[in-house]
Amino acid sequence: MHAFANPARFLKLARPLTAWLGWGGGLLVALALLDGLVLAPRDYLQGESVRILYVHVPAAWLGMGGWAALAAASLMQLVWRHPLAAIAARAVAVPGAVFTAICLATGSLWGRPTWGTWWQWDGRMTSMLVLLFLYAGWIALAEAERERSGDGRLAAIFGLVGAVNLPVIHYSVLWWRSLHQGQSIGLTGTTIDPAMLWPLLGSALGFTLLFAAVVLMRMRALLARQKVEARLRRLAA
Amino acid sequence: MSHWPFIAGAYAVTLVATVGLVVASYAAMRRAEREAGTRRDSR
Numbered sequence: 001m002h003a004f005a006n007p008a009r010f011l012k013l014a015r016p017l018t019a020w021l022g023w024g025g026g027l028l029v030a031l032a033l034l035d036g037l038v039l040a041p042r043d044y045l046q047g048e049s050v051r052i053l054y055v056h057v058p059a060a061w062l063g064m065g066g067w068a069a070l071a072a073a074s075l076m077q078l079v080w081r082h083p084l085a086a087i088a089a090r091a092v093a094v095p096g097a098v099f100t101a102i103c104l105a106t107g108s109l110w111g112r113p114t115w116g117t118w119w120q121w122d123g124r125m126t127s128m129l130v131l132l133f134l135y136a137g138w139i140a141l142a143e144a145e146r147e148r149s150g151d152g153r154l155a156a157i158f159g160l161v162g163a164v165n166l167p168v169i170h171y172s173v174l175w176w177r178s179l180h181q182g183q184s185i186g187l188t189g190t191t192i193d194p195a196m197l198w199p200l201l202g203s204a205l206g207f208t209l210l211f212a213a214v215v216l217m218r219m220r221a222l223l224a225r226q227k228v229e230a231r232l233r234r235l236a237a
Numbered sequence: 238m239s240h241w242p243f244i245a246g247a248y249a250v251t252l253v254a255t256v257g258l259v260v261a262s263y264a265a266m267r268r269a270e271r272e273a274g275t276r277r278d279s280r
Contacts, residue, residue: 022259029255033248048240055251098258106247113240210255217262224269 007223010084018216025209032202040199050196052110058204059103062211063131064166066096067159069215070138071166074159077152084219086152087226089159090142091218095211097135104128115179123172124180127165134162 036054043050069092077085107125108118119125142155173182184191192200 026259037244037248049243051244052247055247059251095258095262098254102251102254105250109243109247109250113238113243207255210259214258214262217259217266221262221266221269224266224273227273228269 007084011220011223014216014220018213018220021209021216022213025206025211025213028202028206029210030206032199032206036199036203040196041193043196046114049110049113052106054199054203056103056106056110057200058207059099059106060128061204062207063096063100063103063128064169065208066092066099066211067131067134067162067166070096070159071163074156077156078160086156087219087222088215089152089156090222091215093135093139093142094218095214097132097139099207099211100128100132100135104132111179117179120179122178122180123176124169124178127169127172131165131169134165138162 033054036051040051040054042048070089073082073085073089073092076082077089104125107128111120112118138155138158141158142152145152145155172178173180185197190197
């Protein structure tokens with residue numbers, strides 16, 4: 001990991017990787033969603049609305065995975081002072097917030113025909129909404145720190161503290177009575193039929209590759225802006 | 238109740254948000270890297 005602490009070395013790897021991840025992710029998402037919409041069977045209980053889960057579940061994983069990555073980058077920033085860690089955290093925040101918002105919107109669109117309601121203040125949905133607010137707070141704090149030429153430590157601490165919400169989201173369906181269904185995919189197996197599992201896994205992998213491509217694009221933009229700002233400071237001195 | 242309008246809505250929200258995110262991030266990256274390159278050239 002420390003080998004890529006050098007921005008020049010990171011950029012040498014990131015430039016070709018951005019295109020591969022972007023195009024690969026886009027293609028995989030298109031194929032998986034086509035499979036999910038056309039070929040996968042309807043669920044015996046949920047009916048056709050099960051097709052919403054091919055976009056909802058990957059969005060939920062990426063919303064939570066985004067904050068896990070943000071917390072990991074914050075830890076690297078605080079403990080090892082990794083030069084790219086703060087940039088990685090800033091690059092992850094917006095895509096993480098977007099996928100959390102997609103998860104909430106698609107969950108609501110799934111809930112109306114399946115449960116008969118757009119929203120319930122139960123543990124899973126409320127903790128996911130809290131995650132969206134945490135992202136918004138983190139983005140505002142990081143931007144304020146940047147404007148005041150801070151080193152991003154406050155945002156890093158917020159990133160670590162906010163990770164407390166991740167196990168709350170994960171275990172909420174076990175800890176509290178919930179409308180939301182429990183876990184269908186675990187480390188040891190799954191209760192999902194293979195005809196529905198493959199489009200779900202394909203979609204999850206495709207969106208993950210796209211997410212990674214977006215993070216690399218945002219890191220490259222932040223590094224380029226940092227370079228320009230450093231040059232302007234040198235000229236002004 | 239037909240589920241298809243809800244399915245169409247969910248896919249539309251996802252695709253619009255994802256494509257918007259990818260395009261905005263790509264445009265910001267190109268702009269920033271072009272600016273960094275231009276300023277280096279004009280030094």
